[in-house]
Amino acid sequence: MxxxxxxxxxxxxxAVLRREIQEGKFAPGSVLPSEPELADRxxxxxxxxxxxxxxxxxxxxxxxxxxxxxxVNEIPVINRNAATRQRRDVREQGRGxxxxxxxxxxxxxxxxxxxxxxxxxxxxxxxxLGIEAGAAVLxxxxxxxxxxxxVQLASSFVPWxxxxxxxxxxxxxxxxxxYSRLTDLGHEPKExxxxxxxxxxxxEEARFLGMDEDQRVFVITRTAQSAGGxxxxxxxxxxxxxxxxLTYTWSAS
Amino acid sequence: MxxxxxxxxxxxxxAVLRREIQEGKFAPGSVLPSEPELADRxxxxxxxxxxxxxxxxxxxxxxxxxxxxxxVNEIPVINRNAATRQRRDVREQGRGxxxxxxxxxxxxxxxxxxxxxxxxxxxxxxxxLGIEAGAAVLxxxxxxxxxxxxVQLASSFVPWxxxxxxxxxxxxxxxxxxYSRLTDLGHEPKExxxxxxxxxxxxEEARFLGMDEDQRVFVITRTAQSAGGxxxxxxxxxxxxxxxxLTYTWSAS
DNA sequence: CAGTGGTCTAGACCACCAC
DNA sequence: TGGTGGTCTAGACCACTGC
Numbered sequence: 001m002x003x004x005x006x007x008x009x010x011x012x013x014x015a016v017l018r019r020e021i022q023e024g025k026f027a028p029g030s031v032l033p034s035e036p037e038l039a040d041r042x043x044x045x046x047x048x049x050x051x052x053x054x055x056x057x058x059x060x061x062x063x064x065x066x067x068x069x070x071x072v073n074e075i076p077v078i079n080r081n082a083a084t085r086q087r088r089d090v091r092e093q094g095r096g097x098x099x100x101x102x103x104x105x106x107x108x109x110x111x112x113x114x115x116x117x118x119x120x121x122x123x124x125x126x127x128x129l130g131i132e133a134g135a136a137v138l139x140x141x142x143x144x145x146x147x148x149x150x151v152q153l154a155s156s157f158v159p160w161x162x163x164x165x166x167x168x169x170x171x172x173x174x175x176x177x178x179y180s181r182l183t184d185l186g187h188e189p190k191e192x193x194x195x196x197x198x199x200x201x202x203x204e205e206a207r208f209l210g211m212d213e214d215q216r217v218f219v220i221t222r223t224a225q226s227a228g229g230x231x232x233x234x235x236x237x238x239x240x241x242x243x244x245x246l247t248y249t250w251s252a253s
Numbered sequence: 254m255x256x257x258x259x260x261x262x263x264x265x266x267x268a269v270l271r272r273e274i275q276e277g278k279f280a281p282g283s284v285l286p287s288e289p290e291l292a293d294r295x296x297x298x299x300x301x302x303x304x305x306x307x308x309x310x311x312x313x314x315x316x317x318x319x320x321x322x323x324x325v326n327e328i329p330v331i332n333r334n335a336a337t338r339q340r341r342d343v344r345e346q347g348r349g350x351x352x353x354x355x356x357x358x359x360x361x362x363x364x365x366x367x368x369x370x371x372x373x374x375x376x377x378x379x380x381x382l383g384i385e386a387g388a389a390v391l392x393x394x395x396x397x398x399x400x401x402x403x404v405q406l407a408s409s410f411v412p413w414x415x416x417x418x419x420x421x422x423x424x425x426x427x428x429x430x431x432y433s434r435l436t437d438l439g440h441e442p443k444e445x446x447x448x449x450x451x452x453x454x455x456x457e458e459a460r461f462l463g464m465d466e467d468q469r470v471f472v473i474t475r476t477a478q479s480a481g482g483x484x485x486x487x488x489x490x491x492x493x494x495x496x497x498x499l500t501y502t503w504s505a506s
Numbered sequence: 507c508a509g510t511g512g513t514c515t516a517g518a519c520c521a522c523c524a525c
Numbered sequence: 526t527g528g529t530g531g532t533c534t535a536g537a538c539c540a541c542t543g544c
Contacts, residue, residue, distance in 0.1 A: 008513060011466070034529065045515050050530075058467070059453065066530045067523030079448075083503060193502045195332075198451055198469060198494040200312065203260075213264065214311070216451060216469055216494070241451040241469070241494075248501045249446045250336060261532060287510065298534050303511075319511045320542030 013042050013052035021061055021072055028074035032062065035070075058214045060242035076105060078151065080239075081247040082194055082222075098144055098152070107146040113171055115141035118160060125157040128223045128234040138163035140178070143208065150209050152239040162187055162232060178233065179224070187232040189224035194248075196220055198241055205238055216241040266295050266305035274314055274325055281327035285315065288323075311467045313495035329358060331404065333492075334500040335447055335475075351397055351405070360399040366424055368394035371413060378410040381476045381487040391416035393431070396461065403462050405492040415440055415485060431486065432477070440485040442477035447501075449473050451494055458491055469494040 007015070017038075020026055033041070038049045053070055056062045064070040080101060102109035119139045126133040137157045144152040156178060158168060167174055167181050174181065179189055201209060201217045211217070220237040260268070270291075273279055286294070291302045306323055309315040317323040333354060355362040372392045379386040390410045397405040409431060411421055420427055420434050427434065432442055454462060454470045464470070473490040 010513080036529090045517095046530090047516090048514070050532090051513095053530085055467070064530055065523085066521060067528075069523095069529060077450075082501060188505070190505050191502065192505070193500065196449060196499040196501075197330075198471070214308070218451070246449040247446065248335060248449075248503075249444065250501075250503060252441070252443050252445070263532080289510090298536095299511090300535090301533070303513090304532095306511090317511055318542085319540060320509075322510060322542095 009042075009044055010048045010051040011055070013038070013044065013049060014055040016042075017052065018056060018059075018061060021056075026072050028072050031069040031071050054214070057212055060215065060240065075243065076107070077245055078102065078105060078107075078146070078243060079245045079247055081249070082192075083247070083249040102146050108148070110145040110148070112143045112145075113140065114143045115139060116169065116171060118164075121157060124221065125155070125234050125236065128221050128236075129157060129159060129231045131159060136160035138168055140168070151243065152237060153205060153208060154235055154237045156233060156235045158182075158233050159231075182224070182226075182232055187226045187230070189232060190227045191225040192222060193225070194220055194222045196246060201238070201240075209238075209240055211240055218244055218246065220246070262295075262297055263301045263304040264308070266291070266297065266302060267308040269295075270305065271309060271312075271314060274309075279325050281325050284322040284324050307467070310465055313468065313493065328496065329360070330498055331355065331358060331360075331399065331496060332498045332500055334502070335445075336500070336502040355399050361401070363398040363401070365396045365398075366393065367396045368392060369422065369424060371417075374410060377474065378408070378487050378489065381474050381489075382410060382412060382484045384412060389413035391421055393421070393426075404496065405490060406458060406461060407488055407490045409486060409488045411435075411486050412484075435477070435479075435485055440479045440483070442485060443480045444478040445475060446478070447473055447475045449499060454491070454493075462491075462493055464493055471497055471499065473499070 006012075017026075017032070026032055032038070032053075035046045035049045035053070039046045042049065053062060053064055057064055060075055061073060062070050063073055078101065081097075098111060099109045117139060118136055120134045121129065121131060121137040123133045125137065126135060129137070131137075137160055140156040140158075142154045142156075143150065144154065158178075162182070162185065163169060166185060168178060182189060197219045198216050199219060200213055201211050201215065203213070205211070205217060206213050206215075209217070217238050218241045220239075222235045222237070223231050224233040224235075226232045259265070270285070279285055285291070285306075288299045288302045288306070292299045295302065306315060306317055310317055313328055314326060315323055316326055331354065334350075351364060352362045370392065371389055373387045374382065374384060374390040376386045378390065379388060382390070384390075390413055393409040393411075395407045395409075396403065397407065411431075415435070415438060416422060419438060421431060435442060450472045451469050452472060453466055454464050454468065456466070458464070458470060459466050459468075462470070470491050471494045475488045475490070476484050477486040477488075479485045
């Protein structure tokens, strides 16, 4: 069909290498030929090979490292099912939805509480909570791992007048977690909204998630509303977009 | 905080230009200084400027064109709310959810039916329908525009034994659209599942959507199940990831 | 036609890693 | 120490646009 232009050289090289990786010619974990070698093979300069590999790196297919060569990634896509995440029965198993999702894939989950305390609300969280940026909120920031490798960041924010002096300020939020405590406090979450966007990672996010700045992250902003319509919590998830798929289910109405 | 490395030059240049665009120093629709001029200003070669602009292009901030210069994009983010899309009351307004979403933003929607007929099921659609790849299905492929500019592709697939000889094969599916006809045929959709992923566009998608191959698309695969648990339709939406946000809402259970 | 951005070459210097 | 990938320069040719 394409009567018009052939692709530029660096895209052709990327396409060939991509296909060879997908066909298993280069197995996950193995090291590609060096850039000078590939330059010889394709009869281009190393600049062209470097640019081609940058494409595959951005797609999450390979991981070039100085001094070590370019290794082929294993890319198990992790599915995240939103509908089941806030269900009481799942919560009250003790272990969270993140744990269940990873175990289903045979991965070993770990979740560290990196920060908990009172902070000024950042703009995005404030907007989701319907309060002014800079107002006091409780932050609970978590760093999540699969088989020891970082895969997700999640920060919960709760208005300070709700969280102050409660178990939400403790490291351990107790049986059933944050939502159960909100329920105890008379702020039972009734309605959930998730907004999904995609953007480049910040420098900090890229560092923790082991990403390139040219890659993309999913940003999921979940707002929990109580029966009164008040936003009682917002949780912002950040994860590499090429590593996750998101599932939502609902019934006809 | 960053005690360590300063960013490479092309990222610094990109960061400066990004900020200047966001601060309004370069208004949407205006043309940036040429690459040689920017190279002079930042005291780097044109290669570095070119690479910096490639970053902004990938982010959808800017659109370089040969011979014409690099123009600043207007980027109204379109929100897509899944929960309200399949509601009967919305459907039966006659105009679809896509129309409503765009009109809310003051944009003029248009939707063209680009293809309708019997085809062999592509792999992704077949998997979602739970049938073998290559089995006969009805395809309804639509191309969608906002103010005349392409913003989305959507292809519906219905198993051929359901669609054959029905109004679904016609250009106009009638009042209430495809889901209403499925209901008439005894296959009322009861449960919807959407799976969201992100990937580079295919060459064809990039051409239609006016995208660069380094940008990213949302792929939303929605499966409609009847009461019997059979997948009666799957619709695959493709849209530029930097131009859309996706919203899902549900109640506690 | 002159000026734009897209691509490529040839060569260089560097930080980093394994040996 | 030699090889790796990351970045940059200087220069070139090209397709395309607008005049």
